[in-house]
Amino acid sequence: MTFSIAGRCVRTGQFGVAITTSSISVGSRCPHARAGVGAVATQNITDPHLATLVLDAMEGGQSATEAIAVVTSGRDNIDYRQLTAVDAKGTTAHFTGAHILGTNAISEDIDCVAAGNLLSSTAVAKGISDGFMADPSAHLAERLLSGLEGGLAAGGEEGPVHSAALIVADKMPFYLVDLRVDWEDDCPIRKLRSLWQAYEPQMQDYLNRAIDPSVAPSYGVAGDP
Template sequence: MTISIAARCPKTGQLGIAISSSSICVGARCPWLLAGVGAVSSQNITLPSLGPKMLSALEAGKTPQEAIKQAIKEDEHSAYRQLTVIDIHGESACFSGTETLGIHNIVQGNNCVAAGNMLANTEVIDAMVKAFEDSEESLTASLLIALEAGLQQGGEMGPVHSAAVKVVDDYPWPLVDLRVDWADDNPIKELKKLWQDYEPQMEAYVTRALDPREAPSYGVPGNE
């Protein structure tokens, strides 16, 4: 059981994915991103290698639709996969195999694409896309708003136990990579709290990486 949204910010060029699932550690298997290239969610009966494979296709100049077609052609079990992809230009594509679990839906929106399986109802995904498109917050915050909207619309059929949000910017490492790998209750709420704690420090960590001379002091031993 999984819901996800992949998106692009036209102002910053950031790409991101927010995702939740009944399974443990969804953030370790399903979201795949490459700065300046694209974002892919490989879900349902997950084959993690499809993420890097589609990103490589995008990097080589393939369109999102071409990247998906290539990936499912090379996967003998593609009927069990649900895939979404968005590229750096905001173009998206999606696929749900015939063996996708339960009630499922995929919706392509403006600079976003959302998908889910084992849903309480198909409107869950519509609510996620609308919430993202209506948001005027940062990409990370907008992704979390969309995830919460899906939950409020009914979410998944069963209990949700893990959630993640990942965003890339201009750097070869993620700008945001936050995960709740297991929670007995409401990992999306815990993920939102993680973001609220991390957001005020986010730019400082970028500065530390790019120019340590300009990094703020945190008053720890050896850091004056």
Template sequence: MTFSIVGRCARTGQLGVAISSSSIAVGARCPWLEAGVGAVSTQNITLPALGPQVLGRLAEQTPAEAALAQVMAAEPWREHRQVTVVDAQGRTAHFSGREALGLHHAVAGAQCVAAGNLLASPAVIEAMVPAFESTPGPLADRLLAAMQAALAAGGEAGPVHSAALKVVGEVPWPIIDLRVDWAEADPIGQLAGLWQAYRPQMQDYLTRALDPTAAPSYGVPGDE
């Protein structure tokens, strides 16, 4: 029903999540991030509260593996959950309960974790980590490359309908927060298209927020 990757850029310190699902609006429930703290994907019969709970422990300087273990130990329905984590130092952790749906799998790589459930095959997840690790450029490009590699390897057992990309950097709000909440076909391709449209504008939105006097024209009537 879902496959995702959480990752960190060693060069910039950015943290991000890319995710897709057969369910509607996966980006509303599953990715959780905090700048300078970590990134979490909580999926498979999703309990959104697990994201903030793990981030809270990461904010206390608890390493990813210990933070996830503490949260899952207190979760009575943990065997139904799948959770992945990368912290601000690039340490990773993942958990897949015994009741995770269908064929499920998780793989950790260099400052990234890929995981999914109801998969066409384990190769779907195994393709994501090398794609992330070998793709140059911004973190968003690397996360989306991993998602495309998952699709090429077979993706989910059924069609996917929603996708999301979320990245945090130096400011306390997401610098990228793009979602395809429902598509009959190719939500990951649509998400990649959104990123290509947003990418050249991203810095302008940061400039407008941090220093309005340096902001470029908004390009709307009345703006000079």
């Protein structure tokens, strides 16, 4: 049903999530990140509020491990949830409930945690984390996307995926990168790659428009002087 990776860039302090699933609009529910705090993916039978609770706990000083333990302890319906998190120190943590769908797996590596359910095999999770680790010098968004592609190459989900999303939180309260494919019959990961390739050259321009419009380029649209 879903596979994802949550990661941190130790060089920049950025946090992010890349995720894909068989259902519509995964980006509206499952990937979450907060500048200076960490990143969380909430999936399977999703409760988006769990991600907010985990991020709040980490912002309050708890590690990813502590935050997930507190949020999942005794919570109603928690056996239907799968959660991953990475905190400001690069510590990773995860939770997989007893009622997770199909073949599921977790893979942790330096500054990242990959997870999935309804996978074609348990090898998919390691394919995701290996993809993330392939080029530590790359931009975090690139590394996260490479993680998704690694999971797809390792077999992906049991069935077809239809939506995908990529987020990166940097220094601002809004996302530096927030790209979504809400529905795609062919390959949403490939479409997400093309969106990232189009967006990356303009990424700094959009940031400048928010923080210092005087240095931002013109919009390049009809009527713009």
